Amino acid sequence: MPEPSCDVIGIxxxxxxxxxxxxxxxxxxxxxxxxxxxxIDAPAAEQLYTQMGPGIESSGGSAANTIAGxxxxxGTAGFVGKVADDALGxxxxxxxxALGVTFDSTPLNGGSGTGRCLVLVTPDGERTMxxxxxxxxxxxxxxxxxxxxxxxxxxxxxxxxxxxxxxxAAFRKAADIAQSAGGDVVLTLSDSFCVExxxxxxxxxxxxxxxxxxxxxxxxxxxxxxxxxxxxxxAALAGEARHAVVTRGPQGCSIFNEGARVDVPAEPVKRVVDxxxxxxxxxxxxxxxxxxxxxxxxxxxxxxxxxAEVIGHVGARPQANLRERAQAAGxxx
Amino acid sequence: MPEPSCDVIGIxxxxxxxxxxxxxxxxxxxxxxxxxxxxIDAPAAEQLYTQMGPGIESSGGSAANTIAGxxxxxGTAGFVGKVADDALGxxxxxxxxALGVTFDSTPLNGGSGTGRCLVLVTPDGERTMxxxxxxxxxxxxxxxxxxxxxxxxxxxxxxxxxxxxxxxAAFRKAADIAQSAGGDVVLTLSDSFCVExxxxxxxxxxxxxxxxxxxxxxxxxxxxxxxxxxxxxxAALAGEARHAVVTRGPQGCSIFNEGARVDVPAEPVKRVVDxxxxxxxxxxxxxxxxxxxxxxxxxxxxxxxxxAEVIGHVGARPQANLRERAQAAGxxx
Numbered sequence: 001m002p003e004p005s006c007d008v009i010g011i012x013x014x015x016x017x018x019x020x021x022x023x024x025x026x027x028x029x030x031x032x033x034x035x036x037x038x039x040i041d042a043p044a045a046e047q048l049y050t051q052m053g054p055g056i057e058s059s060g061g062s063a064a065n066t067i068a069g070x071x072x073x074x075g076t077a078g079f080v081g082k083v084a085d086d087a088l089g090x091x092x093x094x095x096x097x098a099l100g101v102t103f104d105s106t107p108l109n110g111g112s113g114t115g116r117c118l119v120l121v122t123p124d125g126e127r128t129m130x131x132x133x134x135x136x137x138x139x140x141x142x143x144x145x146x147x148x149x150x151x152x153x154x155x156x157x158x159x160x161x162x163x164x165x166x167x168x169a170a171f172r173k174a175a176d177i178a179q180s181a182g183g184d185v186v187l188t189l190s191d192s193f194c195v196e197x198x199x200x201x202x203x204x205x206x207x208x209x210x211x212x213x214x215x216x217x218x219x220x221x222x223x224x225x226x227x228x229x230x231x232x233x234x235a236a237l238a239g240e241a242r243h244a245v246v247t248r249g250p251q252g253c254s255i256f257n258e259g260a261r262v263d264v265p266a267e268p269v270k271r272v273v274d275x276x277x278x279x280x281x282x283x284x285x286x287x288x289x290x291x292x293x294x295x296x297x298x299x300x301x302x303x304x305x306x307x308a309e310v311i312g313h314v315g316a317r318p319q320a321n322l323r324e325r326a327q328a329a330g331x332x333x
Numbered sequence: 334m335p336e337p338s339c340d341v342i343g344i345x346x347x348x349x350x351x352x353x354x355x356x357x358x359x360x361x362x363x364x365x366x367x368x369x370x371x372x373i374d375a376p377a378a379e380q381l382y383t384q385m386g387p388g389i390e391s392s393g394g395s396a397a398n399t400i401a402g403x404x405x406x407x408g409t410a411g412f413v414g415k416v417a418d419d420a421l422g423x424x425x426x427x428x429x430x431a432l433g434v435t436f437d438s439t440p441l442n443g444g445s446g447t448g449r450c451l452v453l454v455t456p457d458g459e460r461t462m463x464x465x466x467x468x469x470x471x472x473x474x475x476x477x478x479x480x481x482x483x484x485x486x487x488x489x490x491x492x493x494x495x496x497x498x499x500x501x502a503a504f505r506k507a508a509d510i511a512q513s514a515g516g517d518v519v520l521t522l523s524d525s526f527c528v529e530x531x532x533x534x535x536x537x538x539x540x541x542x543x544x545x546x547x548x549x550x551x552x553x554x555x556x557x558x559x560x561x562x563x564x565x566x567x568a569a570l571a572g573e574a575r576h577a578v579v580t581r582g583p584q585g586c587s588i589f590n591e592g593a594r595v596d597v598p599a600e601p602v603k604r605v606v607d608x609x610x611x612x613x614x615x616x617x618x619x620x621x622x623x624x625x626x627x628x629x630x631x632x633x634x635x636x637x638x639x640x641a642e643v644i645g646h647v648g649a650r651p652q653a654n655l656r657e658r659a660q661a662a663g664x665x666x
Contacts, residue, residue, distance in 0.1 A: 054428035056648055057390035087420040095387035
């Protein structure tokens, strides 16, 4: 393929996060499984918002966070996702464009507004997410620009796209375009509950060779293969995916590359403030390093560095300039 | 007076902050005086927003931040300020009520929306604020609830209230009610540019005995008395105000109390992330400690502790539970 004009295009739910600190009791009282993502409807979102503490609004969305990270590293990136023509939609569009990301998806007029995620952060830094998809429900194949996808080195797709009714068709369309054009199709499994909902379809995607690289955390890979044993699950994934990366929080990550395995330690973090976006920014560092042709070890190291930045503060988007942070750590990028 | 049913009621501009990191060159290019607050109109706000980096939205407003801090310390507090009936107004109302603060001001229908402050934070943590007042322009004497003010131990008023056309009338009305009821009138000078705009009126307020306690930082007190010498300015203030507190950033604060002076050091901070809200949270700690009858030294210490919390993260509202933080530091509150 010719030199891609864009490192990565991400496709995902366009979401603005509303992040509030909470205690464990609040999660128990509201029947929320800690560390997971729950889909909620508009009345439930309004009720939970009334009951939760003061928040901070920050652009989010899993794939969008990854794309923001790639842009912060100096990569060229685009994002496809559906916001509404409202105040939060303006915020989302501003925040991603301000990083130099191409974001041309037409906003939705009317409807139930831009998608929001009510993120509850417990004192241990773990986040529990409650997502009202709103306009993101309306993402469909018509939002996929063939020329844009074909010109990207990789297309990055979140497993959460299986939730809105038409988004998986958009996913499949984008994957087909990318593979025809010689680009990579990258999938993140998103969340263990998401894997429970769509296990068979995700396994089918991997087995059909439609995915070139898959990201999963330890919970997701165990959910995918329905086993409590991480090594068993990782071996199964490595046998089915050409390239796979499994993140294991403070234990670092394991990279599987056509049979070979490389383990990379996590970047030490003084204090885990908010884990929101840790996996997303890990993927950002990995994909950027991969696009620049760095070694697997360095892909894992840059990924860990980006994840460490985002868990050191509230919010799922980088607050530091990741390019400068990486250069200070010795990366020649 | 009978035991007040509320520690402090704050009156100020109801603002949602949009906080973005920037470099020094951006401030120079846009002719913005670092560390100050600039009033801008709607087109200027839109233009600046387009040009600035990705942001985080967080409820703000100087007096509102102070009231949020008092509530986080476990105090009883109310706030009076004007938002619009829009998404940001909903955010502002949620965030302050979620802390247990009484906030009953009627939102404005239509108009130019809830007030916003575009806050640019440079790498040194200094913040430069660009405020579009929006609905806050419409605050007036009718928004002042006589019974509420009369039942408060203190009414806290920001100097920024001199900017909207009718807010100073609200200020005067609230001050009159508080003094008649035996409550304290507390004023913060807000900003050195604000002092430049309203110097004579502020001096008149102090000299007429309408203010019981005044907060100022070193820049504001120097601007008030038009002298570069801080000690000269502080001596002048101490001679005119019954009670005054001058904050001097990392040099701590000087408390003047009917002729006596107490200096209290600042709380050490590992890294200054964002100075937005430092003065507001200082006032929160001081006013709460004062309402609990603590010594001047302890008022200053609790004030410094609250300021230290807010400058350790992005955003002008506390992210930690200040009551727990204060108890851990040995305050019996």
